[in-house]
Amino acid sequence: MRKPVGLTGGIATGKSLIAGHLQKLGAMVISGDEVAHEVLSPKSPAIQSLVDSFGSHIVTSEGALNSKEMLDELISNQHNLYRQINILTPYILPAIDRKVAYAILHHPGKLVVVEAPLLFEYGRRDRYGAVIVVYAPREIQIKRLMQRSHISEKRAGQIVDIQIPVDQKIKMADYIVDNSGSFESAIEQTERLFTKLIQINR
Numbered sequence: 001m002r003k004p005v006g007l008t009g010g011i012a013t014g015k016s017l018i019a020g021h022l023q024k025l026g027a028m029v030i031s032g033d034e035v036a037h038e039v040l041s042p043k044s045p046a047i048q049s050l051v052d053s054f055g056s057h058i059v060t061s062e063g064a065l066n067s068k069e070m071l072d073e074l075i076s077n078q079h080n081l082y083r084q085i086n087i088l089t090p091y092i093l094p095a096i097d098r099k100v101a102y103a104i105l106h107h108p109g110k111l112v113v114v115e116a117p118l119l120f121e122y123g124r125r126d127r128y129g130a131v132i133v134v135y136a137p138r139e140i141q142i143k144r145l146m147q148r149s150h151i152s153e154k155r156a157g158q159i160v161d162i163q164i165p166v167d168q169k170i171k172m173a174d175y176i177v178d179n180s181g182s183f184e185s186a187i188e189q190t191e192r193l194f195t196k197l198i199q200i201n202r
Helices: 015-025 032-039 045-054 067-076 080-106 138-149 153-160 166-172 183-200
Strands: 005-009 028-031 112-115 130-135 175-178
Touching: 005 015, 005 166, 015 028, 015 112, 015 130, 015 183, 028 032, 028 080, 032 080, 032 112, 045 067, 045 080, 067 080, 067 153, 080 112, 130 166, 130 183, 138 153, 138 166, 175 183
Parallel strands: 005 112, 005 130, 028 112, 130 175
Antiparallel strands: none
């Protein structure tokens, strides 16, 4: 089976914007965030595994993940992200694999892209035929996150710093979409890249 293209970057770099445009151009886009949301449904085995490791405070009274409490855990200790990843890997990666296999089987001529925010953090670069990193510098990430989530600069910086710095991620990329400038520039880069990837995948 051919490998999908991975799409990643730091938080608030514009991954979803680029993923959405790739989909408009004809790519089959699988959202890692949507898969995680499905896996982490209330009272699911994945939720229980997180509770067993982090404690019951990370869930609501209805058994759903309390995102703020979970985020606080990730901010409080740099190792907690990888602790969370190790717990969720057996749930999330097979679910993504099933969606990829389905897309390739039923849409053989289409480019399959997995939008995976934590692609490098999961340490599974080999799962992808090529990796695109959407780039924006840290100060822009923080500004966008402050505006999007209505949080302080300090909190935004803490959230950005949970992940591998995007400056390091671009060194591991096959392709880069620079989303530090205008919307039009990012879209133009995406369209050129889509054309190139279609040619390569023929």
